[in-house]
Amino acid sequence: MDRVQRIGDVAEIMLDYVENKKTFQTDKPLRVPTSSYTDKDQFKAEMELVFKRVPLMLAFTAELPHPGDYKAMDAVGSPVLINRDKAGKVRAFLNVCSHRGAPVAPEGRGNCARFTCKYHSWTFGADGKLIGIAEPGTFGEVDKSRMGLRELPCEERGGMIFVCLTPNAPMDLDHYFRGYLEDFEALDFANWTYLGNRTIEGANWKIAFDGYLEGYHFKSLHPETIFPRTPSNCTHYEGFGPNIRIGFPQHTIAEQLKDVPRAEWGSRENFGYDFVRIFFPNVSIFIAPEITQVAQLFPGPTPDRNRTVLNYLRREPVKDEADRAAAEAAMNFFRDVTYEEDYVIGLEIQKGLQSGAHDELTFGRNERGNQYFHEWLNWYLEDDASLPEPTM
Structure with a gap:
C-alpha cells in the first residue's frame, strides 16, 4: 500500500477514536515479572542477545555530513567509532587500537583524514587499516594488513546510521524494518540539520x-505539557x-x-495527529513542527540505570544567533519535560x-x-529462531 494512503487510513482510525472516545485494544492484558527490571542475569542476557545483535541507530547523516567527519561514542559499554571517508562511505569500528587497546579517537565529533592513538601514535586510515607505526625500526616486524581496527557491520539509510556491535554479524535492515524506513526517506531526513x-x-x-510506548498517562502525568495537545488513552499502533x-x-x-x-x-x-516512531530496542523519535527529539536509551552500567541521549534535529539550518538561542531553548524544554515528568517517576518506579x-x-x-x-524482547531472549515472531 502507498505510504500516504496507509497513513491516511490511520488518520481516519484516529479521528474515530477521538470522536467516539476509543483507542487501540488487544485481546487481553499482559503480565511481566518485576524481576525483568531488576535481575542482573536478565540484564546481562539483554546486552548479549539483544543489544549486541540487532541494528542500533547510533548516528545521523546530519552529524557526519562531510568526508572526514567522525563520531566516537560509548554504546552499551562498547567504544564505537563511526566515520565518513573521502568517497562518502560511512564505516564503523571498535574504537580500540590494535597495539595496546587504547582509543584512537576521543569521544565526541570531529573531522580528520586519519586516526592516531594518543598512547603510542599508531595511525589508522579512514578505512580502518593500520598505516603507521611509531619508530618502526625498534618495534619489530608487523603485518599491517592484519592489524587494522576491528570493523563493525554498518549501513546508512534514511538519514540514519545503523551499527551492529558484533563484528561480522549479519545485518539485514530491510528485513528488520519491513518498509518502515520509507517514512524517513519520504521526510528527507538525511538533509535535516543536527542541532545538538x-x-x-x-x-x-x-x-x-x-x-515512550503509550499515552495512557498523558492526562495524569503531563496535564500542562502534552495533554493540552493530545488526549490521554487514545492511541493507534502499527508494527514493522x-x-x-x-x-x-x-x-x-x-x-x-x-x-x-x-x-x-x-x-x-x-x-491533527502526531507519530512517535519506535526503533526496537531503544530509540524513540518524535517529529514535531518546531523540532524533532530522538531519544537513544543506553542501558547500564547496572540494571537499575540507563543513560539517555536526547538528540535534536529540524528541517531548516540555523539562520542566526537569535535562531540558535530559540533552538537551544526548545531543546532545554523538551529535555526538562522528558526528565522531570517521565524519568523522575521512573526512578520512583525502580525503587518500588x-x-x-x-x-x-x-x-x-x-x-x-x-x-x-x-x-519481542522475550522472543530475542529465547534465542530460538524457530519460534514465531510476535505480530501486532
Whole structure:
C-alpha cells in the first residue's frame, strides 16, 4: 500500500477514536515479572542477545555530513567509532587500537583524514587499516594488513546510521524494518540539520522505554505539557517487525482535517495527529513542527540505570544567533519535560519494584505498544529462531 494512503487510513482510525472516545485494544492484558527490571542475569542476557545483535541507530547523516567527519561514542559499554571517508562511505569500528587497546579517537565529533592513538601514535586510515607505526625500526616486524581496527557491520539509510556491535554479524535492515524506513526517506531526513543533544539518566532502560510506548498517562502525568495537545488513552499502533509506529491524534483532529481532501490526510502529520516512531530496542523519535527529539536509551552500567541521549534535529539550518538561542531553548524544554515528568517517576518506579511489593506488572489491553515491545524482547531472549515472531 502507498505510504500516504496507509497513513491516511490511520488518520481516519484516529479521528474515530477521538470522536467516539476509543483507542487501540488487544485481546487481553499482559503480565511481566518485576524481576525483568531488576535481575542482573536478565540484564546481562539483554546486552548479549539483544543489544549486541540487532541494528542500533547510533548516528545521523546530519552529524557526519562531510568526508572526514567522525563520531566516537560509548554504546552499551562498547567504544564505537563511526566515520565518513573521502568517497562518502560511512564505516564503523571498535574504537580500540590494535597495539595496546587504547582509543584512537576521543569521544565526541570531529573531522580528520586519519586516526592516531594518543598512547603510542599508531595511525589508522579512514578505512580502518593500520598505516603507521611509531619508530618502526625498534618495534619489530608487523603485518599491517592484519592489524587494522576491528570493523563493525554498518549501513546508512534514511538519514540514519545503523551499527551492529558484533563484528561480522549479519545485518539485514530491510528485513528488520519491513518498509518502515520509507517514512524517513519520504521526510528527507538525511538533509535535516543536527542541532545538538542533551543527556539525562534514569531507571532501568525498560522502565524508561515503557513511558515512550503509550499515552495512557498523558492526562495524569503531563496535564500542562502534552495533554493540552493530545488526549490521554487514545492511541493507534502499527508494527514493522519489532519496531512500532504509534499514532497520537490531537484533540483538534476533526477540525484540522475537515477541509482537507481525504486523499491528503496521510500528508498531514503534526496537523491533527502526531507519530512517535519506535526503533526496537531503544530509540524513540518524535517529529514535531518546531523540532524533532530522538531519544537513544543506553542501558547500564547496572540494571537499575540507563543513560539517555536526547538528540535534536529540524528541517531548516540555523539562520542566526537569535535562531540558535530559540533552538537551544526548545531543546532545554523538551529535555526538562522528558526528565522531570517521565524519568523522575521512573526512578520512583525502580525503587518500588526493588521493594518486592509486587511480583508482576500488568500492561492493559489499551497498552499494546508495551505488550508488543515485551513480546519481542522475550522472543530475542529465547534465542530460538524457530519460534514465531510476535505480530501486532
